[in-house]
Amino acid sequence: MASGGVYRNGGSQKPNNLRNSSSFKSKLPQSNVRRSTAVSLGGTDTVSGRVRVAVRLRPRNAEEMAADADFADCVELQPELKRLKLRKNNWDSDTYEFDELLTEFASQKRVYEVVAKPVVESVLEGYNGTVMAYGQTGTGKTYTLGRLGDEDTSARGIMVRSMEDILANISPQTDSLLVSYLQLYMETIQDLLNPANDNISIVEDQKSGDVSLPGATFVEIRDQQSFVELLRVGEAHRFAANTKLNTESSRSHAILMVQVKRSVTGSEANYSVENDSLSSRGNNYRPPVLRKSKLVIVDLAGSERVNKSGSEGHMLEEAKSINLSLSALGKCINALAENSAHVPVRDSKLTRMLKDSFGGTSRTSLVVTIGPSPRHRAETSSTILFGQRAMKVENMLRIKEEFDYKTLAKRLEIELDKLIAENERRKKYYDDDIERIRSEAEIRISDAERRFEEALKEEKVKCQMEYMESIKKLEEKWSQNQLKQVNNGLLREAHMDSGNGEVSELKRLLQNESHLRKIAEAELINLKDQLNRFTSPELSGENGDLVNLQRRLEDESRHKRKLEEELIVLRTQLSQMTIGSDHPGSSLDRDRRGYDGNNGERASIANLHEQVGLHKILSLLESEDASARIHAVKVVANLAAEEANQDKIVEAGGLTSLLMLLRTYEDETIRRIAAGAIANLAMNEANQELIMSQGGICLLALTAADANDPQTLRMVAGAIANLCGNEKLQTRLRSEGGIKALIGMVKCRHPDVLSQVARGIANFAKCESRASSHGRASGKSLLIDDGALSWIVQNANNDASVIRRHLELALCHLAQHEINAKDLIGGGALWELVRISRECTRDDIRTLARRTLTSSPTLHNELRRLRIDL
Ligand code: ADP
Ligand code: MG
Numbered sequence: 001m002a003s004g005g006v007y008r009n010g011g012s013q014k015p016n017n018l019r020n021s022s023s024f025k026s027k028l029p030q031s032n033v034r035r036s037t038a039v040s041l042g043g044t045d046t047v048s049g050r051v052r053v054a055v056r057l058r059p060r061n062a063e064e065m066a067a068d069a070d071f072a073d074c075v076e077l078q079p080e081l082k083r084l085k086l087r088k089n090n091w092d093s094d095t096y097e098f099d100e101l102l103t104e105f106a107s108q109k110r111v112y113e114v115v116a117k118p119v120v121e122s123v124l125e126g127y128n129g130t131v132m133a134y135g136q137t138g139t140g141k142t143y144t145l146g147r148l149g150d151e152d153t154s155a156r157g158i159m160v161r162s163m164e165d166i167l168a169n170i171s172p173q174t175d176s177l178l179v180s181y182l183q184l185y186m187e188t189i190q191d192l193l194n195p196a197n198d199n200i201s202i203v204e205d206q207k208s209g210d211v212s213l214p215g216a217t218f219v220e221i222r223d224q225q226s227f228v229e230l231l232r233v234g235e236a237h238r239f240a241a242n243t244k245l246n247t248e249s250s251r252s253h254a255i256l257m258v259q260v261k262r263s264v265t266g267s268e269a270n271y272s273v274e275n276d277s278l279s280s281r282g283n284n285y286r287p288p289v290l291r292k293s294k295l296v297i298v299d300l301a302g303s304e305r306v307n308k309s310g311s312e313g314h315m316l317e318e319a320k321s322i323n324l325s326l327s328a329l330g331k332c333i334n335a336l337a338e339n340s341a342h343v344p345v346r347d348s349k350l351t352r353m354l355k356d357s358f359g360g361t362s363r364t365s366l367v368v369t370i371g372p373s374p375r376h377r378a379e380t381s382s383t384i385l386f387g388q389r390a391m392k393v394e395n396m397l398r399i400k401e402e403f404d405y406k407t408l409a410k411r412l413e414i415e416l417d418k419l420i421a422e423n424e425r426r427k428k429y430y431d432d433d434i435e436r437i438r439s440e441a442e443i444r445i446s447d448a449e450r451r452f453e454e455a456l457k458e459e460k461v462k463c464q465m466e467y468m469e470s471i472k473k474l475e476e477k478w479s480q481n482q483l484k485q486v487n488n489g490l491l492r493e494a495h496m497d498s499g500n501g502e503v504s505e506l507k508r509l510l511q512n513e514s515h516l517r518k519i520a521e522a523e524l525i526n527l528k529d530q531l532n533r534f535t536s537p538e539l540s541g542e543n544g545d546l547v548n549l550q551r552r553l554e555d556e557s558r559h560k561r562k563l564e565e566e567l568i569v570l571r572t573q574l575s576q577m578t579i580g581s582d583h584p585g586s587s588l589d590r591d592r593r594g595y596d597g598n599n600g601e602r603a604s605i606a607n608l609h610e611q612v613g614l615h616k617i618l619s620l621l622e623s624e625d626a627s628a629r630i631h632a633v634k635v636v637a638n639l640a641a642e643e644a645n646q647d648k649i650v651e652a653g654g655l656t657s658l659l660m661l662l663r664t665y666e667d668e669t670i671r672r673i674a675a676g677a678i679a680n681l682a683m684n685e686a687n688q689e690l691i692m693s694q695g696g697i698c699l700l701a702l703t704a705a706d707a708n709d710p711q712t713l714r715m716v717a718g719a720i721a722n723l724c725g726n727e728k729l730q731t732r733l734r735s736e737g738g739i740k741a742l743i744g745m746v747k748c749r750h751p752d753v754l755s756q757v758a759r760g761i762a763n764f765a766k767c768e769s770r771a772s773s774h775g776r777a778s779g780k781s782l783l784i785d786d787g788a789l790s791w792i793v794q795n796a797n798n799d800a801s802v803i804r805r806h807l808e809l810a811l812c813h814l815a816q817h818e819i820n821a822k823d824l825i826g827g828g829a830l831w832e833l834v835r836i837s838r839e840c841t842r843d844d845i846r847t848l849a850r851r852t853l854t855s856s857p858t859l860h861n862e863l864r865r866l867r868i869d870l
Helices: 062-067 108-125 141-146 158-169 224-244 316-337 349-353 374-390 405-535 543-582 599-612 614-621 626-640 643-651 654-664 668-681 685-693 696-706 710-724 727-735 738-748 751-773 789-795 801-815 818-826 829-839 843-855 857-865
Strands: 046-050 052-057 075-078 083-087 093-097 100-102 129-135 176-185 188-191 253-264 289-299 363-370 394-398 401-403
Touching: 052 075, 052 108, 052 374, 075 100, 083 374, 093 374, 100 108, 108 129, 108 141, 108 158, 108 253, 108 289, 108 363, 129 141, 129 374, 141 158, 141 289, 141 363, 158 224, 158 253, 158 289, 176 224, 176 349, 188 349, 224 253, 316 349, 316 374, 363 374, 363 394, 405 543, 405 626, 405 829, 614 626, 614 643, 614 654, 626 643, 626 654, 626 668, 643 654, 643 668, 643 685, 654 668, 654 685, 654 696, 668 685, 668 696, 668 710, 685 696, 685 710, 685 727, 696 710, 696 738, 710 727, 710 738, 710 751, 727 738, 727 751, 738 751, 751 789, 751 801, 789 801, 789 829, 801 818, 801 829, 801 843, 818 829, 818 857, 829 843, 829 857, 843 857
Parallel strands: 052 100, 052 363, 129 289, 129 363
Antiparallel strands: 046 394, 075 083, 083 093, 176 188, 176 253, 253 289, 289 401
């Protein structure tokens, strides 16, 4: 393929279906055909292209045959030498060289191929082209160019044949052909396709210098038939116009313009591909290249007018006008041939219209027609000289390419729409994909979270259990140690106090009593002696003294009886004490009761009570004799252990006396036993109120504060625990320091004490819970206010089942009241409640804990936050 736009002389680049044609052989040196580096709109190179000139000799016509029969032709053609000899006379001639010489025998086909075909090929390649016939009237210009060949197809002229070739080589889909047909007569341009349009103006583009005739009719040609028809119409109009103007067609110039617009594929296009940034993105983004070229076929008016102006009777004006265009053409060609600085293109309409054909970018071929007659030798000579000068005119052939942005825009728009649709499809696909991946990931994450959560929960529970186990073990160890210490202390104390102390005390008392009895007996003997002495005869006179003595005797007898009764009491007591001291633990119920004797003892005491009377026993509580007080309090305590006696004891003022013992005596034994008795009496609701009203709580608290003996504390704790079970007394109990005293006693750590404390707390919590559920109380638990919670939590899982059960219940009761929830969480009770709900061996407590945890919003939320499932 030839690189775009380079015109190759000799027809090496031809449309495929154009048959090979002979071509002009330039007589000028090859160096004259130089490539131009100038770049046109489409980046097209220009090449130099000299105007090619062929001479066609018309055969003699009939007239010449006759008139010139005796004369030789004035020209002799040597086609093989491309030479023409113009005879001057019989012996001399001038020789001229032309590009082609077409003898009288040259066929129309050959004339077309030699003269016009290379131009047509150029036009199809995108160059402008001009075929022009110049010559005297009657020499065959119209014959050469305009024959339609209706009768004889071989007679078809250049116009018809050019169109045939063009139509055969363009693509109707992408290319277009527009034809206009004009006549220039007396500097007026007429439209041969629309005769009414008889003064068409020439418009010159200031920038490009391109000439156009916007007023002319341009008919789109799609087939040969319509073109021939158009030529016929044009000819008819030309004839009519000339008739009207009373002139001949030979006086006017006929101009056929064929505008060819071709769409060129990328590889054929002329612009530099290497520099095309768009090429890398493929042909789709490259604007299609449009090649606009123009074939102008000019049938000039007869050239004889130039030399014979005004001849043959034509009006001077007309002749001038005809001369004007033709002579201007001659002047321009002369100027161009001589490389003159000024080319008078603007002198005439013809030269303006043919601006591109001579000295422009057009590929121009001139056919000079001559006749053989020696009579027209002068015209023939001037015609030949015109042709000779025209051969020197050098044109710069240039392809006019432009980017077809319109078509590109349309194509890109379609492409863009396709891409938008594709993009949308893909986006949808990606979105779906992303959504799918996201939801898969979510499922995986939540799976992992769930597994992690479960593992964490398991781990947590395990840790919790281990923690609780270790705490339990530590506490076990600690309480074992404590127990050991306490037992050691107790044992020592029991031995010393209960064992030795009490027995020796009783022995001492017994000795005392024995001694008193002996004194009483001695006194009795003494008195009997005195009585005998007074009852003797010698003393009968003294009646007054005797009466006095008798009264004293009666007194003494009463006193004696009393002593004997006391003696009986004391003896019985001594025997019971001895039994009691032999079994020190059995006298106390470990859980609920205060001071309690065994059945045997109680029976004896009951016996004693019957014998001595309750008042007598109670009065002994205030005895100045310490041992009598101790014995009395023990008896009262034993009696108080019997529910049947309790009312009687209270009625007889026993409770007051017992409280008084707590207040008055520092002896811990007395206080321990008194507290035990009070504890027993405190089982009764009426007694509880009585204890409270007599300041019992303060006394019990004081006793607890001073106590050294765990059993004293157990009694006090038992008493307070009983009071804790009375809802009416809760506020007072607390305000008088009952709870503080209760909690204070846990310092002792003796399990008996702790179980009483736990019982008290459970009682208190239960009453609070009951009060709040009945709307009688609304505030936070007083137990929490008084700081009991931490001990409750610490001991809620105590090994001693009694303690554990009480505290588990207490926690459940506290948790039932929503206002306590935060403190419970803060105090660590939640874990215990969870544990209770899971592990408690008592079904009712376990269920209660679970229900409480579920029903309390705060606890429930906390469980959720900690991700603990029940
Ligand atoms: P022009 O247009 O130059 O005035 P025409 O083409 O009208 O000349 O030709 C004048 C006459 O000569 C016509 O009758 C035409 O048929 C005839 N003629 C011209 N050239 C030839 C030719 N090469 N062979 C035969 N007849 C010709
Ligand atoms: Mg003619």
